[in-house]
Amino acid sequence: MRCYYCGAEKDTIEEQCPHCGRKETEVQILSREEREGFQGVTIEGEPDPGSNGYQEDNNSGGNRIYVRHIQFGSNRTGFWTRLLIGAILAGIILIALPLAVFLAVAGSLIWFLFRRR
Structure with a gap:
């Protein structure tokens, strides 16, 4: 062992x-x-005793490819979180931003009309 x-x-x-x-x-x-x-x-099997934990393949090319798999949100909550954040951003862009522009224009118009008198 x-x-x-x-x-x-x-x-x-x-x-x-x-x-x-x-x-x-x-x-x-x-x-x-x-x-x-x-x-x-x-991993099935045991490593070669002289390999120091590395495995090498003798391919004809000199390039090596290293792959690292990273998974964000391994369960369904990742999807719902992204959906909620997207809905909030869409609400800000589609509702709050036009409302703010409308209120700014209305406030500027009222200020301009009352300033002339």
């Missing part, structure tokens, strides 16, 4: 790693719902 933290070989009966001294945590098995809803990457 390998240590989760440093990768050193250890006996299965040892709770503490002889190399780094950290305690092993219990492996938690995912429930059926968690397993079906899991959207991460599952």
